[in-house]
Amino acid sequence: MRIAVVGTGYVGLVTGTCFAEVGIDVTCIDIDLKKIENLKKGILPIYEPGLEEMVIRNTQKERLSFASELSTSIHGCDVAFIAVGTPPGEDGSADLKYVLAVARSIGQHMNDYIVVVTKSTVPVGTANKVRAAIEEELEARGVDIPFDVASNPEFLKEGAAIEDFLKPDRIVVGVASERGQEVMKKLYKPFLMNGHPLIFMDIPSAEMTKYAANAMLATKISFMNDIANLCEIMGADVNMVRKGIGSDVRIGNKFIYPGIGYGGSCFPKDVKALIKTASENGYEMKVLKSVEDVNENQKSVLYNKIYNHFGGSLAGKTFAIWGLSFKPKTDDMREAPSLVIIQKLLEQGAKVRAYDPVAMKEAEHMLGDSIEYGKDEYEALIDADALLLVTEWPEFRSPNFNVVSKLMKDKVVFDGRNIYEAADMMEKGFTYYGIGVKQ
Numbered sequence: 001m002r003i004a005v006v007g008t009g010y011v012g013l014v015t016g017t018c019f020a021e022v023g024i025d026v027t028c029i030d031i032d033l034k035k036i037e038n039l040k041k042g043i044l045p046i047y048e049p050g051l052e053e054m055v056i057r058n059t060q061k062e063r064l065s066f067a068s069e070l071s072t073s074i075h076g077c078d079v080a081f082i083a084v085g086t087p088p089g090e091d092g093s094a095d096l097k098y099v100l101a102v103a104r105s106i107g108q109h110m111n112d113y114i115v116v117v118t119k120s121t122v123p124v125g126t127a128n129k130v131r132a133a134i135e136e137e138l139e140a141r142g143v144d145i146p147f148d149v150a151s152n153p154e155f156l157k158e159g160a161a162i163e164d165f166l167k168p169d170r171i172v173v174g175v176a177s178e179r180g181q182e183v184m185k186k187l188y189k190p191f192l193m194n195g196h197p198l199i200f201m202d203i204p205s206a207e208m209t210k211y212a213a214n215a216m217l218a219t220k221i222s223f224m225n226d227i228a229n230l231c232e233i234m235g236a237d238v239n240m241v242r243k244g245i246g247s248d249v250r251i252g253n254k255f256i257y258p259g260i261g262y263g264g265s266c267f268p269k270d271v272k273a274l275i276k277t278a279s280e281n282g283y284e285m286k287v288l289k290s291v292e293d294v295n296e297n298q299k300s301v302l303y304n305k306i307y308n309h310f311g312g313s314l315a316g317k318t319f320a321i322w323g324l325s326f327k328p329k330t331d332d333m334r335e336a337p338s339l340v341i342i343q344k345l346l347e348q349g350a351k352v353r354a355y356d357p358v359a360m361k362e363a364e365h366m367l368g369d370s371i372e373y374g375k376d377e378y379e380a381l382i383d384a385d386a387l388l389l390v391t392e393w394p395e396f397r398s399p400n401f402n403v404v405s406k407l408m409k410d411k412v413v414f415d416g417r418n419i420y421e422a423a424d425m426m427e428k429g430f431t432y433y434g435i436g437v438k439q
């Protein structure tokens with residue numbers, strides 16, 4: 001089979017590379033010439049564990065190629081994935097201009113039957129707009145070439161995207177025709193070895209599935225954050241409560257970790273977009289509005305603890321921050337809780353020295369010299385009045401606490417992800433604050 005993947009962002013690049021990995025002939029297309037030139041040399045625009053090696057290997061095997069032109073690359077393809085950005089507009093709705101521009105371009109250049117698949121997260125109804133855009137272009141050319149549109153949402157987690165793609169829990173495809181179904185079945189066959197299902201459905205349901213999945217996960221997190229805050233007030237320990245409820249299979253033990261709020265490029269955007277879609281159609285998503293509200297508050301929870309601990313006087317104090325990315329194993333800082341915390345500390349005249357295993361470049365790009373950067377986690381601690389654990393990178397889990405104690409001015413730890421145990425930390429002589437645990 002031969003496919004084209006348009007858009008070499010996070011989703012497009014992982015998708016194209018993983019299809020090439022199982023032997024499919026893939027061309028990744030992007031209008032950004034510089035990006036394409038770099039990719040040809042094995043230089044990636046994003047960090048994702050394992051991806052670079054996979055891109056280089058598949059390029060060498062000539063199963064993966066890169067092009068800046070859709071015009072000829074689309075010829076001979078069975079499937080074209082649209083995986084370009086859908087940035088949120090001012091009002092929170094997804095901006096479809098890039099998706100529809102690609103659709104038009106496909107309509108201008110396709111010369112045989114093809115399945116055009118939306119992979120970007122797009123609102124319900126987008127596949128119809130894609131179909132209309134392609135039809136318009138075909139009509140303008142005066143040709144009648146059959147095609148199908150499909151919706152095939154991705155469920156990749158940053159940091160684990162390759163594993164998620166190669167061993168998916170499920171693959172969801174919305175497509176109307178049997179011909180389209182057959183093509184998609186053939187394409188995904190190599191990924192179904194572990195017995196997980198390929199679920200076919202109508203297009204609007206597939207489009208909705210993506211939003212419902214992310215909204216449900218965001219809801220779990222905000223719910224647990226709410227419970228954690230109440231635990232603190234009532235003298236309960238949310239770590240215990242989490243274990244207590246997580247062992248009920250109906251609830252499940254995943255995605256119920258309280259913290260300092262969800263971030264990243266997906267949950268915040270998708271929750272907003274679903275609320276917007278509903279309101280545009282006369283419905284109010286009451287639960288999701290609260291999910292958003294709780295999440296915004298949660299980003300300040302750690303700061304509020306710091307403020308109270310220091311009696312409101314933060315000016316001149318130095319805070320060490322461990323972890324800047326919105327979660328481990330990524331350099332992505334979009335909507336990261338670290339940004340909110342840092343901004344609040346700086347507003348109070350505090351000094352921040354941060355360290356992150358991979359997001360330092362991204363941080364310098366976003367924060368410039370408003371903060372200092374440690375060479376490693378220990379350097380960030382020198383003379384710090386407190387340590388703030390913001391992202392739960394594995395290497396922060398068991399540091400040498402003797403060294404930590406010696407480097408810090410004051411032994412205070414604010415643990416935004418509950419990776420340390422309160423009793424243990426107190427035994428080591430630290431003043432410890434977690435989320436939803438007894439102080």
Ligand code: UGA
Nearest residue numbers: 154155156157158221255256257259262263264266326327
């Ligand atoms: C999320 C979904 O998990 C993917 O299935 C989906 O494909 C993707 O969005 C997308 O729409 O593209 P991702 O944003 O990479 O993936 O990150 P997650 O691992 O889901 O984490 C999201 C946020 O939730 C992080 O800020 C994390 O710290 C937070 N989180 C997660 C918690 O606070 N508690 C938890 O128990 C789990």
